[in-house]
Amino acid sequence: NAGVTQTPKFRILKIGQSMTLQCAQDMNHNYMYWYRQDPGMGLKLIYYSVGAGITDKGEVPNGYNVSRSTTEDFPLRLELAAPSQTSVYFCASSSRTRIDEQYFGPGTRLTVT
């Protein structure tokens, strides 16, 4: 199993550009999550999904959108990138129950200039 994969690993965006961060898992997990982590800070939940077709906002959803058309994939869309979105983005998944360890992808380091 590859686990949780994320692409790209690094990206530099100009202010106002858009992009999609890709996330996929091959563990047949129902729950998937997107976090951002700023230097010296904890992980902040952006969006999460409890299954295909179901998504919900986390703590910091503004400026982002998600979709979950399949169990495997959970892309994160950034519209009109801003410098405040410079961060490391982690995708994670967990199995059928919510009280379960999360498996994290390797992260995407995004810089908006």
Add this chain to the structure above:
Amino acid sequence: GQNIDQPTEMTATEGAIVQINCTYQTSGFNGLFWYQQHAGEAPTFLSYNVLDGLEEKGRFSSFLSRSKGYSYLLLKELQMKDSASYLCAPGGGSYIPTFGRGTSLIVHP
């Protein structure tokens, strides 16, 4: 809401024991996770406590007191590779954990 407090940084000597404390205030508490995160890498799961008491897993143990809103992670026989950030993450009403800022542990020879 969630309020999580853990020390920003700790240092310890190789072979020693270190205890990383975490206090939290959360609504609808249902358990507490500890994750390890090496610099530049993703977090990895260490432990999950839902009942009061100590859970031991090899060199790492985790303790929970629900009534006091308190947990600690105990690392024994420290190794250089234990230098990392340790994230305390209580689960709230939605069961999704909220992560603290983490404690950066530096292990020196």
